[in-house]
Amino acid sequence: MNLPLINFGDLPPDGRNYSGEFRTDPFALPGKFDPAFVPPLRYDLNVRLDDGDVIVEGSVEARFMLQCSRCAAKLPWAVDLDPYFTCEAKEGDTLDLTAQIREDILLALPGYPRCEESNVEPQPCQTEGAFPPEGEFIPLTDETSGAPAQDVWKALDRLPPGGPGSAS
Numbered sequence: 001m002n003l004p005l006i007n008f009g010d011l012p013p014d015g016r017n018y019s020g021e022f023r024t025d026p027f028a029l030p031g032k033f034d035p036a037f038v039p040p041l042r043y044d045l046n047v048r049l050d051d052g053d054v055i056v057e058g059s060v061e062a063r064f065m066l067q068c069s070r071c072a073a074k075l076p077w078a079v080d081l082d083p084y085f086t087c088e089a090k091e092g093d094t095l096d097l098t099a100q101i102r103e104d105i106l107l108a109l110p111g112y113p114r115c116e117e118s119n120v121e122p123q124p125c126q127t128e129g130a131f132p133p134e135g136e137f138i139p140l141t142d143e144t145s146g147a148p149a150q151d152v153w154k155a156l157d158r159l160p161p162g163g164p165g166s167a168s
């Protein structure tokens with residue numbers, strides 16, 4: 001995807017409006033756990049020249065599915081850059097804002113999102129209740145001697161074969 005190429009020769013003194021949306025993924029983040037783009041990305045921008053600068057004002061919005069940093073569940077996230085502002089150096093005859101807007105959107109994403117922090121649809125994090133109550137924890141050391149408790153290995157034998165979640 002690309003934003004329309006801005007041709008400086010076409011810009012009236014009070015600027016020109018560029019608005020639209022695209023559905024192809026401009027982010028193309030490779031990792032399995034990276035934010036996943038949910039189309040469309042919408043933009044509504046006014047672009048004008050000011051001496052040697054290109055002033056871009058308006059709004060940009062995009063949706064993502066992020067992965068909760070605690071329970072690994074997917075959660076929706078909206079990036080709504082409104083107002084959006086960027087000032088670029090006027091170089092050459094044209095300007096492609098695609099890379100700048102892509103970067104500004106990615107910078108607005110949270111680094112460690114959590115289910116209950118979703119700004120679209122907050123949910124209780126699925127780690128709630130996923131761990132056994134404290135009374136069921138297996139002590140790793142004998143509290144009086146500090147030596148490993150023999151029961152640890154017997155306790156492991158009591159786990160279902162194949163580990164949690166393998167039963168169908």
Ligand SMILES: [Zn+2]
Pocket residue numbers: 068069070071072073114115116124125126127
């Ligand atoms: Zn979570």
